[in-house]
Every structure is written in structure tokens, then in C-alpha cells.
Amino acid sequence: MTPAIAQVKKLRIPHTIHHYRHQPGETDYGREAVEKLGLDAWRVFKTLVVELDQNILAVAILPVPAQLSMKQLARTAGARRASMAEPAVVERATGYLLGGVSPLGQKKRLPAWIDNSAENLATIFVSGGRRGLELEIAPGDLARLAGAGFAPLCAARD
Numbered sequence: 001m002t003p004a005i006a007q008v009k010k011l012r013i014p015h016t017i018h019h020y021r022h023q024p025g026e027t028d029y030g031r032e033a034v035e036k037l038g039l040d041a042w043r044v045f046k047t048l049v050v051e052l053d054q055n056i057l058a059v060a061i062l063p064v065p066a067q068l069s070m071k072q073l074a075r076t077a078g079a080r081r082a083s084m085a086e087p088a089v090v091e092r093a094t095g096y097l098l099g100g101v102s103p104l105g106q107k108k109r110l111p112a113w114i115d116n117s118a119e120n121l122a123t124i125f126v127s128g129g130r131r132g133l134e135l136e137i138a139p140g141d142l143a144r145l146a147g148a149g150f151a152p153l154c155a156a157r158d
Contacts, residue, residue, distance in 0.1 A: 002129025003095065003105025007145060008137065015137045018125065022099070022132035029099035030064030033125065033134050041065045044125045044134070045118065047101045049090040049110070052079035057093050059112035059146070061103050061126065066115065066154040076113055076151040100130040103146045112148035114139060119150050 001009075008015045020036035022029075030046045033039070041064050048060045048068055058077055060068050074082040087098050095107040103112060103126055118124050118139040126142065128135040143150065 002100075002102065002133065004102035004127070004129035004135060005105075005133075007105045008135065008141075011145070013137065013141050013145065015135055015141075016123075017128060018134040018136060020132050020134075027099070029127075029131060034064055037125075037134060039125060042117070043121060043123070045114070047103045047127055049085045049094065049101065050082045051085045051089070052077050052082050057085055057089070057110050058082075059103055059106075059110050059148070060115075060153050061112065061118075061142075061146075061148065062115040062153045063117060066117075068153055069155040072151070072153055072155075073113065076149075076153070077111060096127075096129055097131070100127055100133070102127040102129040102135065103142065103148065104135070105129055109147055112146045113151045113153060114143055114146075114148050115153040116150045117154070118142075 034041045044064045045061050070082040123136045125134045
């Protein structure tokens with residue numbers, strides 16, 4: 001059991017666990033989850049760890065097909081800039097391997113924001129803490145557990 005799953009179970013948060021076989025060598029983890037579970041890609045949310053001013057780490061949770069707007073995230077976080085954190089930094093800070101970074105159960109709670117498109121959905125899917133494991137949860141419950149706020153995080157869609 002991953003720390004993310006342990007957290008929702010301990011607090012008795014309604015959730016559903018979804019498993020799929022991760023293909024070794026696959027690096028588009030969100031797309032893989034969408035395809036293997038047959039889900040709407042806009043309901044599957046990826047967890048990205050970014051670096052803000054003064055090496056502060058933060059978490060952005062947004063739909064798999066969307067691109068993170070660094071300007072929007074920086075503005076939301078009250079920072080001047082935002083950039084993707086290095087993989088080794090992400091793994092050390094969260095305790096999870098890339099492709100399995102969950103917004104829940106991280107080693108240290110980081111400031112977090114969920115794209116506001118999640119507010120219109122009954123449930124969303126996020127990593128359960130390892131590749132091949134998705135956690136279906138209500139966005140409000142996710143926000144409460146992760147200490148996250150809702151904000152527009154996505155770059156404009158084409």
C-alpha cells in the first residue's frame with residue numbers, strides 16, 4: 001500500500017483504486033493511464049512538481065492533455081517565476097518515482113493547486129503513488145487532503 005492510498009483509507013475518504021499494467025520504458029505516464037483504463041483524458045490529472053522563487057517546491061495538478069502555464073502558476077503562488085523541478089529533486093521531496101508521483105502522501109506537504117476544471121467533475125483520477133495505480137477521488141476531498149486550492153493552471157487550449 002502506498003502512502004497516498006494509506007492516507008485516504010485511514011481518513012475513510014470515499015475513493016476507488018484502479019490498477020493497470022505499466023509498460024516498462026513508457027514515459028508518457030498520464031496518456032498510458034488514460035489508454036489502459038479507457039478514461040476521458042480530461043478526468044485524469046497529472047501531478048507536476050515545480051520550483052518557484054528561492055527554490056521553493058510546489059505541486060500543480062492538472063488534466064493530462066493540458067499544458068501547465070508557468071506564468072499562471074507563478075501568479076497563483078505569488079511568485080515571480082516557476083519552472084519544472086529536476087526529477088531527482090521531485091523524487092527526493094515527494095518520496096515517489098516519476099510517473100507515480102501522487103498529490104497525496106508525499107514525504108513533505110508542498111503548497112499545491114488543482115486546475116479549476118476539476119471543480120466541475122464528480123471525481124477525478126490522480127496517481128495512487130506508483131506507476132500503474134490510479135486513485136479516483138472527489139476533487140474537494142483531494143483539495144482538503146492535499147491542502148490544495150483551485151486555480152486556473154492550464155495554458156490556453158488550441
